[in-house]
Amino acid sequence: MKDALGAPQSLLVLGGTSEIALTTARAMVAERVRRVVLAGRPSAALDAAAEQLRGLGATVEVVGFDAAETDDHEKTIDEVFAAGDIDVVLLAFGVLGDQDADEKSPAAAARVAQVNYVGGVSAGLAAANALSRQGHGALAVISSVAGERARKSNFIYGSTKAGLDAFAQGLGDKLHGTGVHVMVVRPGFVRTKMTEGLPDVPLATTPEVVAEAIVKGLRRKSSVVWVPGQFRFVMSALRHVPRPIFRKLNI
Amino acid sequence: MSDGPSADARPTARRVSLNGWGRTAPSFADVVRPTNRDQVASALGQRTSRGVIARGLGRSYGDPAQNAGGTVLDMTGLDRILAVDLERGLVTCEAGVSLDRLIELFVPLGFFVPVTPGTRQVTVGGAIGADVHGKNHHADGSFCNHVLSIDMLMADGTERTITPDGDPELFWATAGGMGLTGLILSATIRMTPIETSLASVDTDRTKNLDEAMALMAETDEKYTYTVAWLDCLAKGANLGRCVLTCGEFAALDDLPAKKRRDPLRFRTGSLLTVPDLVPGRLPNKLTMGLFNELWYRKAPKHKVGQLQSITGFFHPLDLVQEWNRVYGRTGFLQYQFVVPFGREDGLVKAVETISAHGAPSSLTVLKRFGPGNAGFLSFPKPGWTLTLDFPTNTPGLARLLKQLDEIVLTNEGRFYLAKDSRMDPADLARMYPRLERFREVRAKVDPDGIFVSDQARRLGL
Numbered sequence: 019m020k021d022a023l024g025a026p027q028s029l030l031v032l033g034g035t036s037e038i039a040l041t042t043a044r045a046m047v048a049e050r051v052r053r054v055v056l057a058g059r060p061s062a063a064l065d066a067a068a069e070q071l072r073g074l075g076a077t078v079e080v081v082g083f084d085a086a087e088t089d090d091h092e093k094t095i096d097e098v099f100a101a102g103d104i105d106v107v108l109l110a111f112g113v114l115g116d117q118d119a120d121e122k123s124p125a126a127a128a129r130v131a132q133v134n135y136v137g138g139v140s141a142g143l144a145a146a147n148a149l150s151r152q153g154h155g156a157l158a159v160i161s162s163v164a165g166e167r168a169r170k171s172n173f174i175y176g177s178t179k180a181g182l183d184a185f186a187q188g189l190g191d192k193l194h195g196t197g198v199h200v201m202v203v204r205p206g207f208v209r210t211k212m213t214e215g216l217p218d219v220p221l222a223t224t225p226e227v228v229a230e231a232i233v234k235g236l237r238r239k240s241s242v243v244w245v246p247g248q249f250r251f252v253m254s255a256l257r258h259v260p261r262p263i264f265r266k267l268n269i
Numbered sequence: 270m271s272d273g274p275s276a277d278a279r280p281t282a283r284r285v286s287l288n289g290w291g292r293t294a295p296s297f298a299d300v301v302r303p304t305n306r307d308q309v310a311s312a313l314g315q316r317t318s319r320g321v322i323a324r325g326l327g328r329s330y331g332d333p334a335q336n337a338g339g340t341v342l343d344m345t346g347l348d349r350i351l352a353v354d355l356e357r358g359l360v361t362c363e364a365g366v367s368l369d370r371l372i373e374l375f376v377p378l379g380f381f382v383p384v385t386p387g388t389r390q391v392t393v394g395g396a397i398g399a400d401v402h403g404k405n406h407h408a409d410g411s412f413c414n415h416v417l418s419i420d421m422l423m424a425d426g427t428e429r430t431i432t433p434d435g436d437p438e439l440f441w442a443t444a445g446g447m448g449l450t451g452l453i454l455s456a457t458i459r460m461t462p463i464e465t466s467l468a469s470v471d472t473d474r475t476k477n478l479d480e481a482m483a484l485m486a487e488t489d490e491k492y493t494y495t496v497a498w499l500d501c502l503a504k505g506a507n508l509g510r511c512v513l514t515c516g517e518f519a520a521l522d523d524l525p526a527k528k529r530r531d532p533l534r535f536r537t538g539s540l541l542t543v544p545d546l547v548p549g550r551l552p553n554k555l556t557m558g559l560f561n562e563l564w565y566r567k568a569p570k571h572k573v574g575q576l577q578s579i580t581g582f583f584h585p586l587d588l589v590q591e592w593n594r595v596y597g598r599t600g601f602l603q604y605q606f607v608v609p610f611g612r613e614d615g616l617v618k619a620v621e622t623i624s625a626h627g628a629p630s631s632l633t634v635l636k637r638f639g640p641g642n643a644g645f646l647s648f649p650k651p652g653w654t655l656t657l658d659f660p661t662n663t664p665g666l667a668r669l670l671k672q673l674d675e676i677v678l679t680n681e682g683r684f685y686l687a688k689d690s691r692m693d694p695a696d697l698a699r700m701y702p703r704l705e706r707f708r709e710v711r712a713k714v715d716p717d718g719i720f721v722s723d724q725a726r727r728l729g730l
Binding site for chain 2: 019020021022023024025027049050052103150151152153154195196197
C-alpha cells in the first residue's frame with residue numbers, strides 16, 4: 019500500500035534489466051519499497067540486478083517473462099499479484115531496433131513492434147486488470163518522445179512508442195475512478211546501454227533523472243511525465259511544424 | 270409478496286473511493302451498509318478474496334477503515350441502543366452508535382461516556398477497535414477499560430460474546446485490534462455518573478515546555494481531565510510553551526443558582542461547515558505561526574473554576590464540521606507518539622526538532638498517560654504523548670518524520686495506529702512487544718485473513 023506521503027511499498031518491473039527501471043527501483047527501495055519483482059528473460063544480468071537490489075535491503079523475486087510471448091503474460095502477472103499486492107507496475111521493456119537494417123527487413127521491424135507495442139498492450143492489460151481487482155496501485159508505462167511525431171530517422175521505433183503511448187493514455191482514462199493510476203513517461207534521449215554508441219543529442223538525459231521524474235510523478239499522480247520537462251514544449255512546437263519543413267529537418 | 274424493502278433485504282454494494290480523516294491515500298472498495306445483524310452476516314458471506322473491514326464514522330486519520338478492492342461494511346446503520354441499566358450506569362448498544370449519540374442521550378440522565386477522544390463523532394465499534402483515549406487517561410485509562418462485553422461476528426460466521434474475564438485473549442486482541450479479529454456488533458459500556466453537564470476548568474499558561482512538564486507532573490493527580498495545547502513553532506526560551514487546561518465535571522453546588530435549575534442541560538450541533546474549496550497551502554508556517562501566537566495570547570495566564578460546556582471543553586473541533594478540509598485537497602497527517610516517563614529528553618528533542626524545522630502544526634497536544642491496559646495493540650502506556658498534525662505538502666516533511674521516528678524509537682516510544690498513515694512497518698514489532706500474541710490470536714480466529722484493511726496490508730499486521 020502507498021502511505022500518506024505517496025510512498026509505495028512494492029514494485030513489479032516488466033523488463034527487469036532495463037536501466038531506467040532498475041535505477042527507479044533503487045530510488046524506490048531507498049524510500050519504502052521492500053518487495054521488488056523483476057520480470058524478464060532469464061539472464062546473468064537479471065540475476066545481478068536482483069542481487070544488487072537485495073543488497074539495498076529489498077526482498078527480490080525474479081520471474082521469467084518475455085515481452086514477445088504475449089500468451090504467457092496474464093498468467094505470469096496474475097501469479098505475481100497472487101503472492102501479494104503490487105503498488106507500482108513499471109512497464110519498462112522495449113527494443114530500439116536498427117532503423118536502417120529494419121527498413122530492409124520487414125520481419126525484423128515487426129519484431130520491434132511485437133515487443134514494444136504488442137507486448138506492451140498485452141502486459142499492460144494484464145497488469146491493469148490485476149491492479150483493478152486489487153483496487154489500488156499504479157501502472158507506469160515507459161513511452162518516448164519519439165512517439166510524439168514520427169521522424170524519418172527512427173519511425174519504426176517511434177511508431178511502436180506512439181501506439182503504446184496512445185494505448186496507455188486510453189487505458190488511464192478507462193481506469194479513472196477505479197483507484198488505479200496510469201502514468202505515461204516520455205523520456206527523450208537517455209544515455210543507457212540501449213543507446214550506447216549513438217551520437218549524443220540535445221536535451222539528452224540520464225536514467226537517474228528519469229527515475230527521479232517517475233518517483234515524483236507517481237507521488238503526484240501525474241498522467242504524463244516528460245523527461246526532461248522541457249520536452250513538453252519542444253515536442254509541442256515540433257508537432258506543429260509543417261510536413262514539408264519537418265521532413266527536411268535533420269533530426 | 271411486497272414491493273417494499275423487507276427486514277432481511279440485502280443492501281447493495283457500491284464501489285466508492287474511501288479515505289481517512291487526513292484525506293490521504295484513498296482507495297476503492299465495495300461499501301455495504303447493513304442495518305441489522307443478519308445483514309452483517311450476509312455481507313460477510315458475500316465477501317470476495319479481498320476480505321472485509323468495518324468502518325464507522327471515518328475519523329481514523331489514515332487507512333485502517335479502507336480495504337482496497339474488497340468490502341467495507343459501513344456500520345453506522347447499526348445504531349440501536351439495546352439495553353440501559355441506570356442503576357449500574359450500563360448501556361448496551363450496537364457498534365454503529367456514536368459517542369455523540371450516547372452523550373446526547375445520557376447526559377440528561379446524569380451519565381457521561383467513560384472516555385472520549387477529541388471528537389465525539391466516533392462509533393462505539395471504532396472506539397473499541399482503536400481503544401481510544403481522552404483527557405482522563407491518567408485517571409481512568411482508555412475506552413476498553415470500561416467495556417464489559419462485546420458481541421462479535423467471527424470469521425467463521427458464528428456470533429460470540431466476549432468479556433475480559435471469560436475470553437481474555439480474544440478480548441484484548443480486539444481492544445485496539447483495529448477491527449482485525451472480527452466484526453463488533455454491539456458492546457456493553459460502563460458510563461460515568463455526572464451531577465452537571467458543565468466542566469469546572471482551571472487554565473494555566475506556561476512560558477515553555479520545561480515549565481509545562483513540571484506543572485503537569487505536579488497537578489495531574491488533582492484532576493480527572495487534563496491536557497495541554499502546545500505551540501510547536503515557538504523557539505528559544507519559549508520552546509514548547511503550553512496552555513494547560515485541567516478540569517472536573519462540576520458538582521451541583523459549583524453551579525450558580527440560575528444554572529442549577531437545569532444542571533444536565535446539553536446542546537449538540539455545530540457552528541459552521543468548512544467548504545471544500547480551501548487552497549492547499551493555506552495552513553503554512555506563517556498562518557499557523559500567527560494562529561499559535563493568538564491562541565497562546567488569548568489564554569488566561571492563570572484562571573480557576575471556569576465553567577465550560579462539554580463541547581467547549583472536550584470537543585471544540587466538533588463545532589466546525591468537516592474541519593479537515595482546512596488542509597485542502599492534499600490532506601494532512603497526524604503524528605502521535607508516546608515516550609515513557611524517564612524519557613523526557615526524547616520529548617524535548619522531538620519538540621526542538623519540529624520547532625527547528627518550522628513544520629506548521631496547530632493542533633499540537635501534550636498529555637500524560639497513566640497505566641496502559643492489556644490490549645495487545647493498545648496504544649497508551651505510562652508516559653508523555655504528543656500529537657501533531659502536519660499538512661502533507663509541508664516542505665521536507667518525509668525527512669522530518671524520519672528524524673522524529675528515530676527519536677521515538679530510541680526512546681522506547683511508539684505510534685498510535687488510529688493516527689498512523691505512514692509508519693515504517695519494520696518498526697512495528699519494536700513498538701508493540703505483544704504484536705506476536707495479537708498475530709497468534711488472529712491466526713486462530715481468522716486463519717484465512719478475511720478481516721483486512723489497507724493499514725493491515727501496509728504494516729503487515
